[in-house]
Amino acid sequence: MLTINAERLLGELEELARIGATADGGVSRPALGAADLQARAWFKRKVAEAGLHYAIDGAGNQSAILLSDPPSDKRILAGSHLDSVPNGGAYDGALGLLAALEALRSVKEAGIALPFTLEAVNFTDEESAIMGLLGSRAVIGELTAADFARCKLSEAELTQRLRAAGLSRASMLNARRDDVLAWVELHIEQGTRLESGGCDIGVVNAIVxxxxxxxxxxxxxxxxxxxxxxxxxxxxxxxxxxxxxxxxxxxxxxxxxxxxxxxxxxxxxxxxxxxxxxxxxxxxxxxxxxxxxxxxxxxxxxxxxxxxxxxxxxxxxxxxxxRPAVMSEAVMRAIESGAQALGLSHQRLLSFAGHDTQNMARIAPAAMFFVPSVNGISHNPQEFTTAADCVNGGNVMLQCLLQLARAGAGV
Ligand SMILES: [Zn+2]
The missing domain is CATH 3.30.70.360 (Alpha-Beta Plaits)
Structure with a gap:
């Protein structure tokens, strides 16, 4: 069975945690601030080093792309976010994005041809420095000019941050996509259900x-x-x-x-x-x-x-x-069969926190899965997920993407 390069994933998690690092071991990367821009530049470099294609849309969402041959009209997307809450942890968002990147790189290195193009996406402003779930909202075409009224930054600050990232309000409003075949996100649980139940993988059946x-x-x-x-x-x-x-x-x-x-x-x-x-x-x-x-x-x-x-x-x-977001049965099954093939235990559970997946579920079959968070701590510098669980997440992501790509329109 194809597996990810575990050392590379863990090494990159460490590397990324140094960007916006805080004295107490956490990270502070509010969306489109200096540290987030640095993390974005780092991600772009990683994509180039991996020999994957790179794209950025009008909302600043960055993608690593593994094109199918010929490139498919519809694409399978996976990922999470690089931004963090102020003084947050090094795993929230970072693990999901890097696992998706690693999965794409592993498929490419193995020379596997898939009938659908895969993308690893970094969504802009998941953590609400600006308004929260901003990048995914733009992608599903639900971002409107009126939404900027609830922006948490001053007009001037927002303009400055957008400009620094090469974006504008107008570009943000034109980031809608119609090419998403399916979406999957890996995230740390941010709770204790998996840890206390001794379970490896939590398959989210709905976001509350x-x-x-x-x-x-x-x-x-x-x-x-x-x-x-x-x-x-x-x-x-x-x-x-x-x-x-x-x-x-x-x-x-x-x-x-x-x-x-x-x-x-x-x-x-x-x-x-x-x-x-x-x-x-x-x-x-x-x-x-x-x-x-x-x-x-x-x-x-x-x-x-x-x-x-x-x-x-x-x-x-x-x-x-x-409104609650109900996850796709087909994508949940792809996650579960990946976990099964890897000999990992899994259970279905609700996500009590919001995630970009709730937006993606409005336009495509979508699901997400969790790996355990030690002591359930999150949005805190103490946030930690063991190396073994990070690698499990990456491998389930890889198996899930392979299966979704092969199932294609059956998703
Ligand atoms: Zn997150």
């Missing part, structure tokens, strides 16, 4: 949808000393009860779904005033719209029950939801 409600409990302000306790309409008591019960309810009734209250504010916000109002941000995630509908109905019932119990009123506003 996310819903969020901005909730307001209203009671009545009162003197914190003189108002008798039974008569208080303390908005924070209702909110606190809700937060505790929501946790238990979701764990007992909606596993593997999750919920979070990540922001809360009491008003008027003084030591000596019973809170008149509490606003909180509730977010919950699950793998299907039906599950999310049920969670939303039950959590809003719970809001009302908590309000009634503490003599409050409650209202909420939903923010625009992120």
């Amino acid at each position: 949808g996310i819903r969020a409600l901005q909730v307001t409990f209203r009671g009545e302000a009162a003197h914190a000393g003189t108002m008798p306790m039974p008569q208080r309409r303390d908005a924070l008591w209702g909110a606190a009860a809700f937060i505790r019960r929501a946790r238990r309810h979701v764990m007992e009734r909606h596993a593997p779904g999750v919920c979070n209250v990540g922001w809360i504010e009491a008003r008027p916000g003084a030591y000596n005033i019973v809170p008149a109002a509490v606003e909180l941000a509730l977010e919950f995630r699950h793998g299907s719209d039906e599950a999310l509908d049920r969670m939303q109905a039950e959590l809003t019932d719970l809001l009302q029950a908590c309000a009634a119990e503490y003599n409050l009123t409650v209202s909420w506003e939903a923010t625009p939801p992120v």
Whole structure:
């Protein structure tokens, strides 16, 4: 069986980790900043050294290309991202892209002719320095001029970074592709399910949808000393009860779904005033719209029950939801049969984090798979995946791409 050059993959992971390296062993490569540009230049050099073709699109997405002979109209894409969160780890994104590059190089060196062109893609701004999942959004044709309004950089800073990368807002809006036959991404798990289960490969069956409600409990302000306790309409008591019960309810009734209250504010916000109002941000995630509908109905019932119990009123506003992305059965099977052939254990699981794969799934059969993260640590300089797991990921990627290329239109 054809396998990747493990030493080369591990060596390149180390080399790449030196670009934007932080003192505590992590990397800081926000999209299109100086370190990211350096990493991009490094990737371009690697592609040339490998004798693969290189391309960059209007969104700054870079590709290593292994052309089929004759070049196919449709292409099979794999990859991830070189950018990182500020002070992040050396594996998030990097492993997926370098594994895809290594897979292409291994096919080329083995002289295997495939009926479909393969591409290893570095997507621009996965990690939200600019807006998040930017490159893949551009590729699927859903990036609009209005999206730049939610850019996290100032106008001037965005213009400067785009210019430094040889890009523009106009080029970003013209990066749509119609030639994608399939997409596959390798990523570190960023959680502990594989590690605690002693499992090698996690095959993602869906990337969760996310819903969020901005909730307001209203009671009545009162003197914190003189108002008798039974008569208080303390908005924070209702909110606190809700937060505790929501946790238990979701764990007992909606596993593997999750919920979070990540922001809360009491008003008027003084030591000596019973809170008149509490606003909180509730977010919950699950793998299907039906599950999310049920969670939303039950959590809003719970809001009302908590309000009634503490003599409050409650209202909420939903923010625009992120819909779940269901992965392609054919691509998941290609990943699984690759793992099987390599003697690796695998299981299906949900991805609770967002990835470019959720965008790619909107235009082509797509799937992604995880290798274990030690202690589940991620977006942190301590992020680590063992050499053996990195190599396993690279080999599964190679087997999966071979199989997808041979299956072709059957994907
Ligand atoms: Zn990532």
